[in-house]
Amino acid sequence: MSRFTLRIVIILAAISITGITATQIYWVRKAFNLKENQFNHDVVSSLTNVANKIIEISKTPSAANNPVKQLSTNYFVVLVNGPIDSNLLEFLLLTEFEKRHITANFEYGIYDCAEKCMAGGNAISPQKISNRTQIRELPTWNNDGYYFGVMFSGVEANLIGQMGIWGFSSIVLLVVIFFFVYTLLVILRQRRLSEIQKDFINNLTHEFKTPISTIAISTQVLKDPDIIQFPERLLNYASIIENENQRLKQQVERVLQMARIEKEELGLRRESADFHELIHEAVKNKSFQATNSKIQLNLEASNAVVSVDKLHIVNVLFNLIDNAIKYNSKNPEIQISTHTKNGMLLIEIQDNGIGIHRDHQKKIFNRFYRVPTGNLHDVKGFGLGLSYVKRIVEAHQGKISVTSDPDHGSRFTILLPLVS
Numbered sequence: 001m002s003r004f005t006l007r008i009v010i011i012l013a014a015i016s017i018t019g020i021t022a023t024q025i026y027w028v029r030k031a032f033n034l035k036e037n038q039f040n041h042d043v044v045s046s047l048t049n050v051a052n053k054i055i056e057i058s059k060t061p062s063a064a065n066n067p068v069k070q071l072s073t074n075y076f077v078v079l080v081n082g083p084i085d086s087n088l089l090e091f092l093l094l095t096e097f098e099k100r101h102i103t104a105n106f107e108y109g110i111y112d113c114a115e116k117c118m119a120g121g122n123a124i125s126p127q128k129i130s131n132r133t134q135i136r137e138l139p140t141w142n143n144d145g146y147y148f149g150v151m152f153s154g155v156e157a158n159l160i161g162q163m164g165i166w167g168f169s170s171i172v173l174l175v176v177i178f179f180f181v182y183t184l185l186v187i188l189r190q191r192r193l194s195e196i197q198k199d200f201i202n203n204l205t206h207e208f209k210t211p212i213s214t215i216a217i218s219t220q221v222l223k224d225p226d227i228i229q230f231p232e233r234l235l236n237y238a239s240i241i242e243n244e245n246q247r248l249k250q251q252v253e254r255v256l257q258m259a260r261i262e263k264e265e266l267g268l269r270r271e272s273a274d275f276h277e278l279i280h281e282a283v284k285n286k287s288f289q290a291t292n293s294k295i296q297l298n299l300e301a302s303n304a305v306v307s308v309d310k311l312h313i314v315n316v317l318f319n320l321i322d323n324a325i326k327y328n329s330k331n332p333e334i335q336i337s338t339h340t341k342n343g344m345l346l347i348e349i350q351d352n353g354i355g356i357h358r359d360h361q362k363k364i365f366n367r368f369y370r371v372p373t374g375n376l377h378d379v380k381g382f383g384l385g386l387s388y389v390k391r392i393v394e395a396h397q398g399k400i401s402v403t404s405d406p407d408h409g410s411r412f413t414i415l416l417p418l419v420s
Contacts, residue, residue, distance in 0.1 A: 006191065010184065017177055024173050028166050035159045039102070043076060044068045046096035047150065051078045053092055058082045074152040084110045084148055090122060093150065104158040110148045118149060196369065207251055211244035218244075255384070268309040268395060272419055275345060276301045278310060279336060282317035295325060300337040304345045305419045312392045317349075319385040320412050324351035327410075340418060347414040356404040364402070365390040 051067040060082035067079040093108060109121030160167070218237040221227060227234050279301050306313075324334045328351065335350045356364060360371045367387040393400045397417055404410035 006187070013180065013184070017180055020173065021177070024170060028163070028170060031163055031166050032159060035162060036155075039104075039155065039159060040070065042100040042102055043150075043152075044070070046093075046100055046102065047076055047078045049096050050089070050092045051080055054080050054084060054089070055082075057088070074155050075149065076151075077147050077149045079145055079147045082146055084146060086110060086121070089148060090124070094124065104152045104155050106150055106152045108148060108150045111146065113146060121149075196367075204255075208248065211247050214244045215241050268312065270307045270309055272305055272307055273310055273313075275304045275306050275308075275338060275347070275416075278308075278314055279317060279338075281310075282314045282321060283336075296331065296333045297321075298333075298335045300335070302338055302340070304338060304340055306345055306416050307419050308396055308416065309392075313396070316389045316392050316414075319389050320349045323385060324349065324353055324410075327351075328353040343418055345416045345418050347416070348411055349414075350409060350411040352409040355406040355408050356402065356410055357406055361402055361404060365400070 047068045048066070052062070055062050058080075060080070062081070069077050069079070071077060089108065089110065093106075097103075097106075105123070105125045107121060107123045109118035111118055218241045221237050222234070222241075227237075279299060283297060283299070321334060321336075325332050330352065333352045336348070337350075338345060338347050340346070356371060363369050364371065365386050367384065369387075390400055393414055393416070399415045401413050402410060403413070
């Protein structure tokens, strides 16, 4: 799938999910409003019946207008033309609410005309009628007549609890969205792995092409029967084949070594070592380059004993120094310094190379990742070096980080625990 096609698919899928989500929210909200209107209608009808029965029992004149007033979303007051018995009111409320399946918790209070306040009320839970408690004083209404007030609590939660199918469909939609996002991430990850694989194959082909071509040319020369008359040329081409063969062997071994590291646990052979000596051992491997390439390498290392696998740690230092040399457009200047800090050994390797852009700094430790250089292949490698470095450092319970600016070099910082 091409990048453009993938982008179109993602956009269309995102638009579809957004549309479905917006539609779901609209209908859920509409269903909730219908439930709320139905609830208010049922409450008004119930309270109207309660008012009529109280008026009928007390034999007082009925109200000229609708006796029920809704003062807020959950507070209702009911006008009656006479005193109200608390026990009778509670019985009538429970009876009428039960008829219309009103299960929300509510509080009621009776207006005391003498004291001009709400009194004689209870907090009622229709599903658990026992354990009634005296309620707080309900808000009074600007009316001097006889009335009682009913306030519902948890109305929204009660209504949402009755929207079973809508809640189920919303959960299903959330699950669909989750799997869509997860699938999208998997697709992008697989695409990224595919690109990494493609880059690796390209790098592998390029790395192997040169030595194979050199060996092929050398063997053609050695096939010439007259070559035996020139022992110096014969030895020269034989050395070229040997060197190129060794180069191929090292490249293959590096790939296989990284594959083994990723597949299984590292069998580190730890032993106490002076880190200063390990640095010198890693630097010796680059001494021939220092002679030929005018490399300036400064070392400020303090003696510190660490418990490490010498071979792997020397390889870590070798890789970092090698990168400092390869990724440099001028005469390399490398500064290596160490010092102890809070029971840890801090190693800094700084260079004056081409640097690394901030966008790539977190990715350079990923396996096979190489900073994009277009079609240029002026620096050899498979993108395995820094991945190996990070894996080895972390296997020693250490940490590695990088700070860099383009054209201003890079500084790699390693923290390793000291021998206590």
